[in-house]
Amino acid sequence: MATSQAKRHDEPTAAGCTAASLMHAFAERTGVIGDLPPVRYLWTDAFAVCNFLALGQADLAERLIEQVHAVLGQHRADDARTGWIGGMDAQTGTEHPTRGGLRIGKPLPERDDDTVVDWDLEWERDGQYFHYLARWMHALDQFSRRTGHADAGRWARELAQTAHRAFTYAPTPGAPKRMYWKMRIDLSQPLVEAMGQHDPLDALITYWQLRAHQPQGRVGHGPELDAELRDMAAIVAGTNLLTDDPLGIGGLLADANRLAQLLRVRPGDNPLLGLVVGAASRGLARYLATQPFAQPVETRLAFRELGLAIGLQAVSRLWVLLERDAASLDAQPELRRALDVLITQVPLARTITDAWCDPAAQDTAAWRAHEDINAVMLATALVPEGYLDLA
Template structure:
């Protein structure tokens, strides 16, 4: 697909998203969702990069402001008011991420003592660590585009508070993470650990460190310790895409002073390859739209979009990546799966498939991640 056609499609998708969620034109009570909004910020920055139209940069900045003033504050149906950090209004404006950020689910979080209901929990608010890392990444990309260090400062403040709340020490002295926390970060709502949360945290913190030092060295070492003890392979397409996204970032960080986990890239590439083999054997990409989840598949296509730049980086730096002679071979093996990107995008750009219930139920996240897949440069940092 020609770049001009792709840019037009992405522009249309992001205009519709802005209208649907109350970004443009603005609503008094916009509908914000942290995961989707993190990708959307990167999409607007990518449109600004492609077109030079400052209106897209301004939409990214307006979206950041809306997220902080919506998800950084208590819900309208919560008896608590103000910033979830508990900071007074003026200080909260200066540090909008210091209490974390709500997910943006439709229902209030589960109350203390209320029985756990797995089906209901998916619709209830709180904080997810892997959503917070996506937002940290988006804020860092805004700083890179605008030259304003405030956005990275907010990302680092978010990293500090999230790490303190989500990580904990086992009686055996090992370290683990909670998957979901309450809005005020005072109690875990789902104590199980997200499989790739430590990896996301390690790479995201390391990005900040590489940008000039952040005071997160203890947190980086902590995440590296947890990563070493956890298996990474998955056959979930969104999870595989996340591994590829992290692999691309690791390849950019490799060799940087202070990077604390030089042997990580081969492990991540192996996990992604193993997962892709299992996923493609499962044949789910041959299913009809009603039996598929677009945003999960689009997560895979976004990750696959970064494989080509990763391979080029490895080939251009044989000394740096030569410590493991198979890194290039692993990256080349991943190239076999890159055509899945086009197949996934074409399937979900088909208007007939967008009439499926699985598209309509997750419309905003689907359209935003489709836009990211079509124009992934700013999200992937390439």
């Protein structure tokens, strides 16, 4: 299945780059294959797992998963603490590698308690991000769906339960819950208390995705996530989803596509879907009004634009799903109008991928500073089915 998709979609662009070549270079550069020690970063690796699945390379996806758990599931080499983050013994950690959460994989250690916050430096410090954990839950679930690997689905659910327990809180007894944006490596306390704008939405849809995956004969599949879903539904209800950030817009579109796939029956009747699609449409209009692609390539961040390219390819999929339920879609004219606007922008995805496949664009300091995440997300934009399509 995945191999035939790769042959159909992974055609060379005008610049001659392919997802297969990008992912092979990434695998060599970061130690997935070859003799180099593994260098793992959770966000990039989540997309990479999905790309390997799309390319019919489930063996590399599995190897990468094992490395992520062995590296990011345990404390840093420069940390006084050792072993699995959750404090498990070796056997328990191997069986439940996500139970303590997973480090981001940033180059610098987390901030000490007595260190004054330097917000520029905080971006380079380790810890745990919920939105990275949610991407990894998705990657594990995609791997489990496509390979039948039962443990991967359980690991995703156990990670969801752990992350939810650590990142959600009530500011005062009885008050609506909120989420922290960044936690310490051991999840003992927050490093950044502000809430990520789309973290609750990502959580809600990802938890739903994990619950919806119920293969026959599954045993010991992990927590059901009922209470976690209720919490997230309440948090999302009070969240403003509108953003003009291209990566955020792409994330909204990918979430809308996942939501429509999970609804299966009459997706046009779901009010959350309308809110997500509407926010993405308005945000995209704001973003394009700034004429971002007129800026010199040296000043742009490839992975943010590529996140939008991935999301725009979710729009075509979303259109097909919603057209099956034309009556309920027509009953929501705002959703129909937003979708009509978004579908006209789908060709922009190819414009973005062609721009970043250009060797001149990759021969810039901006590209090289984020080479792994740029290359992997470019590959996702070239073969998006591993990331966007639920098996």
